[in-house]
Amino acid sequence: MKIFLQLGLILLAFCVVATALLAYVNSITKPQIDSIQQKEAEETRRKLIPDSDFEEIQGEFTYYIAKDSKTGEVKGYVFTAEKNGYNGPVKTMAAVDKDYNIIAINVIQQTETPGLGTNSTQPKFTDQFKGKTVEQLIVDKDGGVPPNCIKAITGATITTRAVTNSLKESIEMLKTQVQTKNITPNETGAKEEVNK
Amino acid sequence: MKDRFIVSPAPHFHDQTTTKNVMWNVVLALTPALIFAIYFWGFKSLLLTLLGAVSAMVTEAIIQKLRKVPITVSDGSAFLTGMLLAYNINAGAPWWIPVLGAAFAIAIGKQVFGGLGNNPVNPALLGRAFLMASWPTLMTAGWSIPKGGTLSGITDxxxxxxxxxxxxxxxxxxxxxxxxxxxxxxxxxxxxxxxxxxxxxxxxxxxxxxxxxxxxxSALKNLFWGNIGGCIGEVSVFALLLGAAYLLYKNIIEWRIPLFYIGTVFVLSFFLAPLKGSGFSPLLPFFHIFSGGLMLGAFFMATDYTTTPITKSGRIIFAIGCGILTVVIRLYGGYPEGVSYSILFMNVLTPLIDKFNMPKAFGRVKK
Amino acid sequence: MSFMKELTKGIIKENPTFVIVLGMCPTLATSTSVNNAIGMGLAATFVLICSNIFISLIKNITPDKIRIPVYVIVIAAFVSIVDMSMAAYLPALHKSLGLFIPLIVVNCIIMGRAEAYANKNNVINSIADGIGMGLGFTLALCLVATIREILGNGTWLNIRVMPETYDPMLITLLAPGAFITLGLLMGLMNMLKEKK
Incomplete structure (x- = not known):
């Protein structure tokens, strides 16, 4: 009995030391990692819609309004779509214009099969999304008619579906979010003008 | 002298059947289908078939030489594998498809495991699975229109x-x-x-x-004669039945597997295949047993000696399993056709089926 | 045994992949391209050397009965620390190698060497063993990946080596292709060894 207690305590000591070490390293690196990730997200947004300022709208569906950095005119919206692919969630950051047509997309996080699903991050795949409307967001294998559809990556139809369908769903959500939001600000805006 | 004095347990009859004899008879039985294919798509189908067969024989000879075992190319088993593989590809495929497929079938499907009689799955079907995974577009698109027919078999x-x-x-x-x-x-x-x-x-x-x-x-008639789109050797039900009848007559294949396989597909497709909104139709099961590679698979590939169960009841289980899987893949799977994968799957299960169907040893006391 | 001998044994004679047959999961998963293979190989080598040093250092204070859980704690803690610090301070490197780091925790080469070598030998020899085994693993991965990338993608290290008209043999990038390639290479190795 005594030996078990002794062994257990030694193991406990190892665990405590390891956990303490991990907690310490985590406390130092966490803010650094977060800021790097935020900076990356900011950079990706800028790449998708250049020369703009971004205003974050938080809610059920968080998105960013892109305004021209000079004129302040609304250029479009940026959001992150997510859906399960073959090996886990596939996150895509996408920019749409005011009419919800896709400007550009960027697959920012995925753990798909190397050599097949990972091709979803390549421009060869993402470029075909440019200019697509919501209706055109359908994979060719699901009955889409080229060129008004998304061509599936060879050997990675599931990944293609995850990207395409997540975008489709997110744009629909974005639409309803923007519309409900637009009703209130416009009214207040009108009132302000009257007050003037 | 040594060879003539063999002491062995019964049975002592021998009907002069040899591997060579069986294999070349199967090749003969497959010939009508080839003649139909040549009629539908021209000599390209003959060329692809020969390329598959020759590639299989060459691969077998090279590997047997490397393994330093007797070269047995003339027994026809490699020829048959190459021919069956070519029967499973589209007449519009490039020439190297049957060559690579047959080489893979023999090298990885057969010789790696020790040659004839040791392969766990049907080599020709493994070759086809390899081609399907490697060049899916070449295998499932670009079908050639048969002479005097349409791709979908719709007549008018x-x-x-x-x-x-x-x-x-x-x-x-x-x-x-x-x-x-x-x-x-x-x-x-x-x-x-x-x-x-x-x-x-x-x-x-x-x-x-x-x-x-x-x-x-009228569409069923087209399916029966074979003037529809499909793989080289699978389209003509008539030609395949002709060959199958010959093999059954010669006692080379056994009736249980084809009957139960096709029967299972027939019964299941009657109940499961109708489209939403359309009622049961007595013609629909015929559509399912005449289309795709079912006839070729049931008579010529699911009856392979090495990869199917030994016992009669085991063979029936094997055949019903193939039938269920075929219908499931066709109706609910990602591929339109499931014959080859269902046979491959049941091939893998064969040792298990045999294990649970072991006949009782005579004279043992029941436990 | 001499230092040099310890160093070189892992490369061919006791190759962790082809001879000891350890670490099959990362070998199959990350050998789809030579890039991935090098990344995984080097990351694993680094962790292997460090864990060998650690295990060798603490071999006298770990009771024999609980050595395996202790190894698990040490290796997992170590890998997590490497992962976090890399994400915080070397984000570019983390982006290309980050995917493989969690895989290293379950790489049984590291456990295998800790158990079979580092807990019986001194620190210097353990370092040599770690370097040799790591290099052997990297080389084996690169060999498998070379075949798979050339046949399955027509490229080597992302440089096109096959003619443009080459229709890639996709199966080599899929799991069955990984098993077949690895099996054939192992067979070839055994054949060459028997001849000697």
Whole structure:
């Protein structure tokens, strides 16, 4: 009995030391990692819609309004779509214009099969999304008619579906979010003008 | 002298059957299908078949030489594997497809395991699975239109073409560009049906009409003779039945596996295959047993000696399993056709089936 | 045994992949391209050397009965620390190698060497063993990946080596292709060894 207690305590000591070490390293690196990730997200947004300022709208569906950095005119919206692919969630950051047509997309996080699903991050795949409307967001294998559809990556139809369908769903959500939001600000805006 | 004095347990009869004899008889039985293929697609189909067979024989000879075992190419088993593999590809495929497929079938499917009699799965089907995984587009697209027929087997192309082209270009593309099973699979896809027409009811109606055309008597007639789109050796039910009858007569294949395999597909497809909204039809099961590679698979590939169970009851289990899997893949899977994968799957299960079907040893006390 | 001998044994004679047959999961998963293979190989080598040093250092204070859980704690803690610090301070490197780091925790080469070598030998020899085994693993991965990338993608290290008209043999990038390639290479190795 005594030996078990002794062994257990030694193991406990190892665990405590390891956990303490991990907690310490985590406390130092966490803010650094977060800021790097935020900076990356900011950079990706800028790449998708250049020369703009971004205003974050938080809610059920968080998105960013892109305004021209000079004129302040609304250029479009940026959001992150997510859906399960073959090996886990596939996150895509996408920019749409005011009419919800896709400007550009960027697959920012995925753990798909190397050599097949990972091709979803390549421009060869993402470029075909440019200019697509919501209706055109359908994979060719699901009955889409080229060129008004998304061509599936060879050997990675599931990944293609995850990207395409997540975008489709997110744009629909974005639409309803923007519309409900637009009703209130416009009214207040009108009132302000009257007050003037 | 040594060879003539053999002491062995019963039975002592020998009917002079040899591997060579069996293999070349199967090749002979497969020849009618080849003749039909040459008629439908020209000599390209003969060329592809020969390329497959020669590639298989050459691969076998090279590997046997490397393994330093007797070279047994003349027994016809490699020729048969190459021929069956070529029967499973599309007549429009490039020349290197049967060459690589047959080489893979022999090298990885057979010789790696020790040659004839030691392979766990049918080498020709493994070769086909390899080709399907490697060049899916070459294997499942670009079907050649057979002489005197259509790809989908729908007979009245002129009437349909005119009608459909006005109603829906998408539906027209489908019935003129896909094999019968692919058409059937696509029609089961609700997102495709709803995309046929702006009016949901109309799209649904159109799909049902194509489906009726696909499985009517005239289409079944085309499926029977084989003037439809498909792989080289699988299209003509008539030619394959002719060969099968010869093999059954010669006692080379046994009736249980083909009967139970095709029977299972027949019964299941009667209940499961009708399209949503269309009723049961006595013609539909015939569509399913005549289309795709079922006849070729059931008579010539699911009856392979090495990869199927030994006992009679085991063979029946094997055949029913193949039938269930085929119907499941066809109706609910991602591929339009499931014969090859279902046979491969049941091949792998064969040792297990044999284990649970071991006949009781005579004279043992029941435990 | 001499230092040099310890160093070189892992490369061919006791190759962790082809001879000891350890670490099959990362070998199959990350050998789809030579890039991935090098990344995984080097990351694993680094962790292997460090864990060998650690295990060798603490071999006298770990009771024999609980050595395996202790190894698990040490290796997992170590890998997590490497992962976090890399994400915080070397984000570019983390982006290309980050995917493989969690895989290293379950790489049984590291456990295997800890158990079979480092807990019986001194620190210097353990370092040599770690370097040799790591290099052997990297080389084996690169060999498998070379075959798979050339046949399955027509490229080597992302440089096109096959003619443009080459139709890639996709199966080599899929799981069955990984098993077949690895099996054939192992067979070839055994054949060459028997001849000697």
């Amino acid at each position: 192309p002129s009437v349909i073409a005119v009608n459909l082209q006005n109603l829906s270009p998408k539906a027209y593309d489908l019935v003129t560009g896909a094999t019968p099973l692919k058409v059937a699979q696509t029609l089961r896809d609700s997102s495709f049906v709803s995309s046929l027409s702006a009016n949901a009811e109309q799209g649904f109606d159109l799909a049902n009409r194509i489906f009726t055309n696909l499985t009517d008597l």
